[in-house]
Amino acid sequence: MxxxxxxxxxxxxxxxxxxxxxxxxxxxxxxxxxxxxxxxxxxxxxxxxxxxxxxxxxxxxxxxxxxxxxxxxxxxxxxxxxxxxxxxxxxxxxxxxxxxxxxxxxxxxxxxxxxxxxxxxxxxxxxxxxxFYGGLGDLLTGAVAAGMTGIDRVTAAYAVTGWRLTTGARRTAELLFADTRRITYTEGAQHIGYVEPRNAVFPFPPPLGPRTMIAPVPFSEVLTVPRHTPAQRVEAQLTAHTFEEEQAFTSEHVDAATRAGSAFTVAVQVITGTGGRAGQARGHDLWRMxxxxxxxxxxxxxxxxxxxxxxxxxxxxxxxGPFLRDLERLGLLTLTLPEER
Incomplete structure (x- = not known):
């Protein structure tokens, strides 16, 4: 065979x-x-x-x-x-x-x-x-929220610096942020329609600390997370400075070493009426990830x-959890997760 x-x-x-x-x-x-x-x-x-x-x-x-x-x-x-x-x-x-x-x-x-x-x-x-975007937040949510019930809110927050978009990624970003029919997940259901972006502050753990975020961003967690985690609200957020960096949209032809220079922290909060859990992944080179x-x-x-x-x-x-640990063993990220149950 x-x-x-x-x-x-x-x-x-x-x-x-x-x-x-x-x-x-x-x-x-x-x-x-x-x-x-x-x-x-x-x-x-x-x-x-x-x-x-x-x-x-x-x-x-x-x-x-x-x-x-x-x-x-x-x-x-x-x-x-x-x-x-x-x-x-x-x-x-x-x-x-x-x-x-x-x-x-x-x-x-x-x-x-x-x-x-x-x-x-x-x-x-x-x-x-x-x-990376969408997928890592979904995996982190699955690991953090395992066994939880009564979840009010899941927030997947991405802090990214040094992102250098390829031609395909630039076109994707332009499509996403021009979309007026965004999908959101609130009150336990999907909704499609115009969403007014807002500024939010997400409390990343040290050493990063609180950061100003674009919220919501149109990532896929609103579709994937509710399929395995029963939550009333799911939202993805991205650091506001990510697209403010001068070269983000003008770096289609940089060399591979330059493109590998991104750094990221992805954190997930899973909130219930009585508390919650959190986890994060930190690493470099979101493309290789x-x-x-x-x-x-x-x-x-x-x-x-x-x-x-x-x-x-x-x-x-x-x-x-095991999937993320395998990514960690490959040297792609460093995980901080609640005790696995």
């Missing part, structure tokens, strides 16, 4: 390169996929030789062929508002497991609403929002350690 093959779609982008290189380093069978055949061949040569598969987003036959060749497909090519549906549909039609980096709320909602039944019919696992998070998910699926057929968020697909 041949070893499982993991395809990386969008392999020539920054996150895709990191994911492909990590899989290669682990001795996995990798297929490099995307729209630009010349760039794929160059990356294959750079990484020591891997099969490549050229497939444009408007070529469903080529995308289905890719899915038929792979056991797991990692989708790294955003913005997922534009790229998500063709690749996810091909994965279901070709019968391979699927992991994506989507941050966009409406893509994540579409995955749950539209792709759950095709995934079950195909017998595959599809994990959406397995990324995002890429290796999806690699960890894909490897688990390839090795038969998934939750079964359907569409899942990160903490719904995998036990959150």
């Amino acid at each position: 041949s070893p499982p093959h993991i395809a990386v779609y969008g392999a020539t982008g920054h996150t895709g390169r990191l994911a492909a290189a990590e899989l290669r380093a682990r001795g996995r069978e990798v297929i490099l996929a995307g729209r630009d055949g010349v760039a794929l061949k160059a990356l294959s040569d750079e990484l020591g030789g891997m099969p490549v598969h050229q497939a444009a987003l408007d070529d469903p036959a080529a995308l289905r062929e890719l899915a038929a060749l792979a056991d797991v497909l990692i989708h790294c090519a955003g913005p997922f508002t534009h790229t998500g549906a063709p690749v996810a549909e091909a994965a279901a039609e070709g019968g391979c497991h699927y992991v994506d980096h989507a941050l966009e709320q409406h893509h994540t909602k579409w995955m749950f609403d539209v792709m759950s039944e095709p995934a079950r019919r195909a017998g595959i696992t599809m994990v959406t929002a397995m990324s 995002s890429a290796l998070t999806s690699v960890e998910a894909a490897v688990r699926l390839a090795d038969g350690h998934g939750p079964g057929p359907g569409v899942f968020g990160p903490a719904e697909a995998f036990p959150a």
Whole structure:
């Protein structure tokens, strides 16, 4: 029996390169996929030789062929508002497991609403929002809130410095912040409509301390967290200074070392009527964090350690505490969690 093959779609982008290189380093069978055949061949040569598969987003036959060749497909090519549906549909039609980096709320909602039944019919696992933004907050919430009841509020707060956006990330950010139909989760239910942003202060633990935040930001926790944690309100927040840094939106072509210079603290508060719990993750290079998070998910699926057929968020697909501890052992972050129960 041949070893499982993991395809990386969008392999020539920054996150895709990191994911492909990590899989290669682990001795996995990798297929490099995307729209630009010349760039794929160059990356294959750079990484020591891997099969490549050229497939444009408007070529469903080529995308289905890719899915038929792979056991797991990692989708790294955003913005997922534009790229998500063709690749996810091909994965279901070709019968391979699927992991994506989507941050966009409406893509994540579409995955749950539209792709759950095709995934079950195909017998595959599809994990959406397995990324830094959205995904890390979801995993932290799953670990912190395990076993809790009567939850009034979950807040996932991101403090980020030195973020250098890629072209795809810049386009995604522009789409997110121009969206007037944002999804929120209040009073135990989803709501869609215009949301007036506000300034808030989040009490990050020392040494960071309280920071001024943009709240809410349109991340995917409002869709993924309620699937595993019963809360009345879920909100994501981002430090206001993150987008005030001069080079955030003008750094599409910086080198990999510069792009790796980001630092982050992600903290989660889970509040009940009688108290609550909190946890945090601190680290550097959110791009590598995002890429290796999806690699960890894909490897688990390839090795038969998934939750079964359907569409899942990160903490719904995998036990959150052990998954985060594996990321910590890889040196991606340092965790502070309440005593695991």
